[in-house]
Amino acid sequence: MSAPRLRRHNILVLAVVALVLCSVALPFRSHLGEAAAKISGAGPFLHAEEEALVGDACLQSFPWIDSALITFFEKARSSARESNLTASEGLQALHKIRWGKYPPGHDEVSLLYNASTARVEMEIVKTFKPNAAHKRPCILDVLRDAVQRHSAALHALLGGRELRLVIETEDFPMTSQGKRLPAFAMCWEQHSIDIPIPDFTFKCYPEAKYTNTSWAEMAALIDHRSQMVGWDRRANAIFQRWWRGGATGGVGPRRSLLPALVQLRKEGRDEAELGARLDVEDTEFVASNAARFEWVDTWCNSKYMLHTAGFSYSAALKYRLACGALVFKVPSKWVEFYEPGLEAGVHYVELPPYEHEGGDAQRYVQEAAPLIKQAVVDTLGGTEVPEIAANGQAWALHNLSEEGLSCYWYAAIKRYAEIYFDPRGEEAEKAEVAAQDDA
Ligand SMILES: *[C@@H]1O[C@H](CO)[C@@H](O)[C@H](O)[C@H]1NC(C)=O
Ligand SMILES: *[C@@H]1O[C@H](CO)[C@@H](O)[C@H](O)[C@H]1NC(C)=O
Ligand SMILES: *[C@@H]1O[C@H](CO)[C@@H](O)[C@H](O)[C@H]1NC(C)=O
Ligand SMILES: *[C@@H]1O[C@H](CO)[C@@H](O)[C@H](O)[C@H]1NC(C)=O
Numbered sequence: 001m002s003a004p005r006l007r008r009h010n011i012l013v014l015a016v017v018a019l020v021l022c023s024v025a026l027p028f029r030s031h032l033g034e035a036a037a038k039i040s041g042a043g044p045f046l047h048a049e050e051e052a053l054v055g056d057a058c059l060q061s062f063p064w065i066d067s068a069l070i071t072f073f074e075k076a077r078s079s080a081r082e083s084n085l086t087a088s089e090g091l092q093a094l095h096k097i098r099w100g101k102y103p104p105g106h107d108e109v110s111l112l113y114n115a116s117t118a119r120v121e122m123e124i125v126k127t128f129k130p131n132a133a134h135k136r137p138c139i140l141d142v143l144r145d146a147v148q149r150h151s152a153a154l155h156a157l158l159g160g161r162e163l164r165l166v167i168e169t170e171d172f173p174m175t176s177q178g179k180r181l182p183a184f185a186m187c188w189e190q191h192s193i194d195i196p197i198p199d200f201t202f203k204c205y206p207e208a209k210y211t212n213t214s215w216a217e218m219a220a221l222i223d224h225r226s227q228m229v230g231w232d233r234r235a236n237a238i239f240q241r242w243w244r245g246g247a248t249g250g251v252g253p254r255r256s257l258l259p260a261l262v263q264l265r266k267e268g269r270d271e272a273e274l275g276a277r278l279d280v281e282d283t284e285f286v287a288s289n290a291a292r293f294e295w296v297d298t299w300c301n302s303k304y305m306l307h308t309a310g311f312s313y314s315a316a317l318k319y320r321l322a323c324g325a326l327v328f329k330v331p332s333k334w335v336e337f338y339e340p341g342l343e344a345g346v347h348y349v350e351l352p353p354y355e356h357e358g359g360d361a362q363r364y365v366q367e368a369a370p371l372i373k374q375a376v377v378d379t380l381g382g383t384e385v386p387e388i389a390a391n392g393q394a395w396a397l398h399n400l401s402e403e404g405l406s407c408y409w410y411a412a413i414k415r416y417a418e419i420y421f422d423p424r425g426e427e428a429e430k431a432e433v434a435a436q437d438d439a
Pocket of ligand 3: 114115
């Protein structure tokens with residue numbers, strides 16, 4: 001995949017800020033757990049049920065994880081089965097991947113039980129420079145949480161064996177079909193075998209500009225804000241801030257869709273066609289246009305939000321959902337790890353697909369407008385947060401808690417271990433046969 005290295009230079013300044021933000025070790029706290037408990041009325045989420053959230057048992061609290069991973073691992077499994085490389089050769093093959101002249105940014109990480117600490121320890125074995133320095137530590141810290149929380153279960157899984165994995169730190173997946181091992185990447189795409197995992201924004205997101213930009217802090221702020229601003233007090237507006245791009249003319253669907261929407265607003269046709277006014281602005285690269293910048297929690301002042309992919313996936317979906325806004329989502333070929341857990345019509349309103357690049361925006365707006373308008377008309381005059389918006393909010397706050405993220409990483413490591421140690425799936429097959437014999 002020829003993905004752009006252009007951003008490497010642009011992001012240097014940002015990277016310094018991010019490094020300062022992220023250099024503090026991150027012990028886990030559970031704002032989200034508390035928020036989720038409030039929503040589900042399930043009582044103290046972390047303390048009473050902590051046991052149940054460790055090892056395989058966590059999958060019962062987060063059933064979406066296993067089904068998402070089954071899909072994500074399908075190609076990685078068949079790819080491993082066809083390869084005759086050893087796991088360590090497989091890792092070397094990942095290190096040899098080039099985008100143009102450069103290897104995509106990635107780290108090789110080792111997981112190994114240490115008898116003197118009686119814990120599975122995570123060690124960074126090798127680093128290939130990421131496009132933005134803050135992404136590395138922030139992605140790796142989500143895994144660190146998971147290794148800490150699930151140490152005993154990982155020990156049971158690994159025994160004394162060492163497991164090595166590659167975690168990519170770029171915006172696009174890197175590994176094509178036929179490779180012995182997948183990498184773990186920030187998003188999924190059907191032509192790659194890489195496994196998507198939580199991206200850096202769960203620990204730090206410098207563009208958001210808060211003193212603490214971790215998802216835990218931002219979600220707690222957004223959740224509080226949304227409870228303080230009742231649905232009927234929110235603006236009858238469809239909101240989006242995005243980077244369309246200057247000299248390069250934009251990124252992804254936003255390149256053509258934003259101008260079409262701005263035009264609709266300028267011609268004063270937005271309310272008639274969509275049922276609510278459009279509040280859409282280009283905040284330029286990494287939100288550098290200060291006049292148009294909006295704090296993420298103030299996004300929640302609008303009833304409706306539009307979600308589109310960016311350069312590749314867009315990390316903004318979870319904040320939009322956490323607002324308890326009704327989210328209009330344009331499907332994208334770039335998929336985040338948690339998206340299979342969300343259901344169209346239950347957690348968000350799905351719009352028709354739109355080409356990542358080169359779509360006909362005028363025609364698209366005509367096609368999507370009646371769907372948007374119907375949902376707006378159905379919900380605009382209500383006093384309570386509409387059901388779909390409330391579902392989306394509860395989903396994001398509960399299922400993307402530290403417990404959820406750690407459970408996802410644990411389950412992903414478990415599936416990865418199957419192909420790492422046994423590429424042909426013989427152990428899994430034997431277990432299946434044994435289960436059939438028992439039955
Ligand atoms: C930001 O908040 C998170 C979650 O509450 C916390 O664990 C972390 O230490 C904070 N980070 C900084 C840099 O203060
Ligand atoms: C490994 O696979 C390649 C083609 O996929 C084949 O040419 C080669 O002979 C195989 N090597 C071994 C040792 O099986
Ligand atoms: C195990 O942990 C101890 C104590 O932290 C450390 O000194 C030692 O180097 C570790 N062993 C390995 C093999 O990493
Ligand atoms: C979390 O995800 C599960 C699906 O795995 C879903 O059934 C549940 O409703 C979600 N939790 C919340 C609070 O929405």
